[in-house]
Amino acid sequence: MCGIVGYVGPREAAGVLLDGLSRLEYRGYDSAGLAVAHRRKVTVRRTAGRVEDLRTLLGDAPPPGRSGVAHTRWATHGEPNEANAHPHTDASGRVAIVHNGIVENADALRGALTARGVVLRSDTDSEALAHLVAEALDGGAATLADAVRTALAGVEGTYGLAVLDARTPDEIVVARNGSPIVLGIGDGEMVVASDLAAVVRHTQKVVFLDDGEIVTVRADGIEGSTRIGPTTVDTGSEDYALGGHPDFLAKEIAEQPDAIRRALAGRLDTRFATARLGGLEMDPRELRGVRRVLFLGCGSAYYAGEIGAGLVEQLARIPAAAEPAGEFRHRNPVVDPDCLYVAVSQSGETADTLAAVQELRRKGGRVIGAVNVIGSAISRECGTGVFLHSGPEVSVASTKAVTTMGVSFAMLAVLLGRVRDLSVADGRRLLDGLAALPRHVEAVLADDAAHGTVAAVAQRWAHASSMFFVGRTRCSPVAREGAQKLKEISYCHAEAYPASELKHGPLALVTPDMPSVVVVPDDELLGKNVGTIEQIRARGGPVIAVTDAELPAGLADAVLRVPRTEPELAPILLGIPLQLLARHTAVALGRDVDRPRNLAKSVTVE
Numbered sequence: 384m385c386g387i388v389g390y391v392g393p394r395e396a397a398g399v400l401l402d403g404l405s406r407l408e409y410r411g412y413d414s415a416g417l418a419v420a421h422r423r424k425v426t427v428r429r430t431a432g433r434v435e436d437l438r439t440l441l442g443d444a445p446p447p448g449r450s451g452v453a454h455t456r457w458a459t460h461g462e463p464n465e466a467n468a469h470p471h472t473d474a475s476g477r478v479a480i481v482h483n484g485i486v487e488n489a490d491a492l493r494g495a496l497t498a499r500g501v502v503l504r505s506d507t508d509s510e511a512l513a514h515l516v517a518e519a520l521d522g523g524a525a526t527l528a529d530a531v532r533t534a535l536a537g538v539e540g541t542y543g544l545a546v547l548d549a550r551t552p553d554e555i556v557v558a559r560n561g562s563p564i565v566l567g568i569g570d571g572e573m574v575v576a577s578d579l580a581a582v583v584r585h586t587q588k589v590v591f592l593d594d595g596e597i598v599t600v601r602a603d604g605i606e607g608s609t610r611i612g613p614t615t616v617d618t619g620s621e622d623y624a625l626g627g628h629p630d631f632l633a634k635e636i637a638e639q640p641d642a643i644r645r646a647l648a649g650r651l652d653t654r655f656a657t658a659r660l661g662g663l664e665m666d667p668r669e670l671r672g673v674r675r676v677l678f679l680g681c682g683s684a685y686y687a688g689e690i691g692a693g694l695v696e697q698l699a700r701i702p703a704a705a706e707p708a709g710e711f712r713h714r715n716p717v718v719d720p721d722c723l724y725v726a727v728s729q730s731g732e733t734a735d736t737l738a739a740v741q742e743l744r745r746k747g748g749r750v751i752g753a754v755n756v757i758g759s760a761i762s763r764e765c766g767t768g769v770f771l772h773s774g775p776e777v778s779v780a781s782t783k784a785v786t787t788m789g790v791s792f793a794m795l796a797v798l799l800g801r802v803r804d805l806s807v808a809d810g811r812r813l814l815d816g817l818a819a820l821p822r823h824v825e826a827v828l829a830d831d832a833a834h835g836t837v838a839a840v841a842q843r844w845a846h847a848s849s850m851f852f853v854g855r856t857r858c859s860p861v862a863r864e865g866a867q868k869l870k871e872i873s874y875c876h877a878e879a880y881p882a883s884e885l886k887h888g889p890l891a892l893v894t895p896d897m898p899s900v901v902v903v904p905d906d907e908l909l910g911k912n913v914g915t916i917e918q919i920r921a922r923g924g925p926v927i928a929v930t931d932a933e934l935p936a937g938l939a940d941a942v943l944r945v946p947r948t949e950p951e952l953a954p955i956l957l958g959i960p961l962q963l964l965a966r967h968t969a970v971a972l973g974r975d976v977d978r979p980r981n982l983a984k985s986v987t988v989e
């Protein structure tokens with residue numbers, strides 16, 4: 384949420400900054416701006432709108448200078464206009480800052496600044512930081528880093544911060560508290576950013592800043608301690624490029640077979656018919672001691688947690704549930720020492736999930752992470768867990784990470800099951816089922832690519848003003864995730880219900896104009912799901928069945944088929960056509976599928 388880039392080196396900074404901003408745009412796209420230092424002067428250019436608008440604003444004459452900071456914003460405090468866009472400067476224009484996160488005591492800081500005669504020009508919480516740094520410099524701070532330290536001493540909240548001072552244009556100072564900052568070490572140049580996406584085009588040698596660190600970055604190195612030493616990341620710039628796909632959502636949906644293969648690699652222990660999840664750091668006795676599992680996440684990660692809970696309950700026969708992390712953290716939860724808490728997050732930055740983890744740790748709960756981004760705040764706070772290995776996600780709507788969450792939870796459930804009563808035969812059956820999943824996903828994607836199966840369904844109902852998504856027991860979260868994906872990127876209203884709930888109210892809304900997507904796994908409840916479809920159709924409602932079963936001919940108005948898989952794993956596979964349905968619908972309606980309105984990737988604020 385919001386993107387930061389900074390550059391110091393021999394090149395003209397504006398070009399590097401603009402390029403970095405376009406790579407970070409998925410984190411926020413309300414407004415954008417940059418500040419470049421040249422001849423003891425800082426030039427700022429900002430605009431409401433997207434990075435492309437900033438590029439247009441700069442035209443052929445970007446401000447000269449070899450160091451600078453830049454930002455793409457997702458508004459929290461103040462509307463997305465030019466005045467609220469970053470960088471913010473102090474009154475003299477000497478100091479420019481870009482900030483991610485929330486200054487919680489912004490009102491008090493702004494009040495105190497105003498009382499000291501400072502004129503504030505924006506509605507943001509961030510602007511105060513520029514004035515505070517300038518005050519510290521005027522007050523005699525020896526270095527820019529010292530001034531930033533003094534300024535931040537009075538700040539409550541979270542920040543990833545980059546600061547530029549006209550008088551020391553050969554350096555930028557970065558600071559981190561709860562909002563990521565990564566330093567890219569190039570050949571005689573440094574690129575700093577809130578996210579690898581803006582860095583890996585220039586270098587793969589990086590340092591992840593730790594919370595509480597304040598560091599001075601110059602072209603030839605870093606000054607100030609970095610607790611986490613340099614590492615070489617294996618993500619390349621191609622991971623952030625479209626590579627021939629029309630949009631990142633299409634790319635990430637297509638990447639799922641490989642993402643699953645990576646998530647499974649080295650983790651299927653066929654000899655003992657179990658999963659090998661060394662990152663959990665739990666021996667069999669500890670695994671047996673787990674009496675309950677609670678998955679915590681937000682949005683799609685929460686729905687994936689619901690799929691995980693179903694898997695754990697079925698395979699390990701211990702109670703399991705999922706809860707939105709943002710609810711859990713605020714309800715003063717009773718923390719059960721025998722419960723295994725699983726924090727689920729693609730980005731590893733989501734503020735509510737991170738806060739839930741911190742609450743759990745404060746109360747002595749055992750919490751592991753199921754996280755995609757290595758080195759992220761949640762993965763570090765948890766210390767142990769399962770990395771998803773789905774590769775970077777750029778599209779705002781999560782797809783491949785959600786799928787690898789399901790895969791990881793299936794392995795966790797097998798592991799917990801095999802130290803209990805899950806038989807060797809069932810363990811093997813599930814491992815085989817998991818190993819076959821990439822092929823099955825390939826088949827679903829290939830069928831849609833060759834025959835336009837899902838695209839045709841999307842075309843047919845794209846203009847429905849509302850849709851139901853219906854699923855039963857293990858597939859109820861699949862329906863919830865399907866509805867979420869559709870509304871998120873197509874803006875078509877969608878509501879998910881457990882199949883058993885339909886007749887208790889929602890059925891009143893079923894008409895020929897209200898299509899229902901019904902998720903029908905080939906499991907012990909197939910007959911009941913067929914009954915649900917009949918009930919909807921009896922009221923004139925069109926039905927799109929998503930299934931791995933052979934359904935009676937003519938039962939549904941349209942059928943989206945996936946290959947048959949193990950019933951326990953069906954929720955993972957049945958989610959794929961729903962991703963395609965959402966994307967095709969959004970495309971048919973001309974939406975910006977990668978950057979849906981009002982949203983941004985990585986929700987690092989409350």
Ligand code: F6R
Nearest residue numbers: 682683684728729730733780781
């Ligand atoms: C939906 C979506 C969001 C995220 C949620 C949690 O497509 O992407 O609902 O799933 O914001 O994000 P992470 O997984 O990064 O914690």
